Amino acid sequence: MLSEIEKKRTTVDIYGQQYVIVGTESSGHVRLVSSLVDEKMREISSKNPSLDISKLAVLTAVNTMNDYIKIKDRLERLEAELKRVKD
Amino acid sequence: MLSEIEKKRTTVDIYGQQYVIVGTESSGHVRLVSSLVDEKMREISSKNPSLDISKLAVLTAVNTMNDYIKIKDRLERLEAELKRVKD
Numbered sequence: 001m002l003s004e005i006e007k008k009r010t011t012v013d014i015y016g017q018q019y020v021i022v023g024t025e026s027s028g029h030v031r032l033v034s035s036l037v038d039e040k041m042r043e044i045s046s047k048n049p050s051l052d053i054s055k056l057a058v059l060t061a062v063n064t065m066n067d068y069i070k071i072k073d074r075l076e077r078l079e080a081e082l083k084r085v086k087d
Numbered sequence: 088m089l090s091e092i093e094k095k096r097t098t099v100d101i102y103g104q105q106y107v108i109v110g111t112e113s114s115g116h117v118r119l120v121s122s123l124v125d126e127k128m129r130e131i132s133s134k135n136p137s138l139d140i141s142k143l144a145v146l147t148a149v150n151t152m153n154d155y156i157k158i159k160d161r162l163e164r165l166e167a168e169l170k171r172v173k174d
Binding site for chain 1: 101102104106108112116119120121123124127128139140141142144145146147148149151152153154155156158159161162165166168169172173
């Protein structure tokens with residue numbers, strides 16, 4: 001019988017609120033990721049003190065998505081370069 | 088006289104709320120990034136319909152940060168590999 005992939009539950013604190021994150025990642029990884037989100041929220045909040053928490057979190061997601069898209073572009077260019085170098 | 092780097096203001100709609108994003112990126116880029124955040128919020132919300140918007144936004148930020156960290160690791164490995172291949 002196939003067993004389901006085991007899912008871990010990790011409780012983290014982000015911007016003063018607790019979240020239970022469920023997933024296959026290690027608790028250490030989940031805590032690292034959460035601490036980076038917490039840090040980015042505090043950074044954005046310090047520049048925009050009037051934002052409520054949901055707007056702050058959305059802008060944190062936008063900011064992180066922007067970083068993600070940029071690094072994804074860089075990765076794609078690098079993969080193409082590596083392919084050229086290897087051929 | 089040095090002029091300040093020009094900052095653009097782009098108004099976007101994310102999960103039914105309007106945000107003015109200020110930065111040096113093009114409006115097209117800001118709109119792309121925002122639409123990806125909107126999409127991710129809807130995806131997470133459909134799996135967790137009881138979440139309020141601020142928790143949903145925080146979990147979207149966590150999810151995006153997780154993608155970012157993973158792709159960053161892949162980029163770093165690839166950079167090391169490219170360096171080996173070139174040397």
